Amino acid sequence: MYVIGTVGLPGSGKGEAATVAREQGIPVVTMGDVVRQETADRGLDPTKDHGTVAKALREENGPAAIAERSLPMLEDRLENHEGVLVDGIRSGTEVDVFEERFEDAFTLICIDAPFDVRNERITVRGRDAGAGDGGEPLEARDERERSFGMDEAIDRADVTIDNTDTLEAFRERIETVLEAARDGRIGAIDTASITLESEP
Numbered sequence: 001m002y003v004i005g006t007v008g009l010p011g012s013g014k015g016e017a018a019t020v021a022r023e024q025g026i027p028v029v030t031m032g033d034v035v036r037q038e039t040a041d042r043g044l045d046p047t048k049d050h051g052t053v054a055k056a057l058r059e060e061n062g063p064a065a066i067a068e069r070s071l072p073m074l075e076d077r078l079e080n081h082e083g084v085l086v087d088g089i090r091s092g093t094e095v096d097v098f099e100e101r102f103e104d105a106f107t108l109i110c111i112d113a114p115f116d117v118r119n120e121r122i123t124v125r126g127r128d129a130g131a132g133d134g135g136e137p138l139e140a141r142d143e144r145e146r147s148f149g150m151d152e153a154i155d156r157a158d159v160t161i162d163n164t165d166t167l168e169a170f171r172e173r174i175e176t177v178l179e180a181a182r183d184g185r186i187g188a189i190d191t192a193s194i195t196l197e198s199e200p
Contacts, residue, residue: 008111011118013163067097091149110157
């Protein structure tokens with residue numbers, strides 16, 4: 001059994017990493033989907049009110065609320081699969097939830113990209129409303145996510161993947177890390193290049 005978590009600021013590439021996992025037959029549980037569903041259940045607009053509901057869930061049910069809602073979904077996927085990826089961890093508290101439940105089977109991957117690159121990607125994908133459409137500017141989203149404790153989660157990552165190169169290069173790095181996590185060899189990753197070190 002293995003569980004892979006991803007953490008990174010908006011637009012860093014978590015969604016693409018999840019796509020690569022799915023292509024490899026690894027099921028994905030997206031924590032943002034938990035929030036989007038709750039937003040819809042409250043009769044609000046997921047494209048504009050996602051951040052407000054994410055904050056409200058944590059305030060109403062504690063900082064681990066979204067991670068705890070994700071656990072049954074992860075356990076369900078693991079009944080029929082060797083591994084699962086949980087997309088979109090946002091705090092050290094959420095890391096604690098997954099580490100406590102899955103122990104050494106849990107690996108945390110940070111995906112990193114600078115602000116300008118992330119801002120361009122978010123504009124291109126058009127999934128979330130921008131500041132001009134009643135949504136949040138990226139600066140505000142970053143600030144909110146950091147307020148959840150994302151910097152602590154990033155600091156605790158087992159591997160950091162830089163996503164400023166080509167899409168093809170990023171996908172290759174993700175594939176390398178997924179393979180290492182599956183095989184229990186995450187410690188053999190060279191974090192500078194995200195390639196496996198040769199066996200001794």
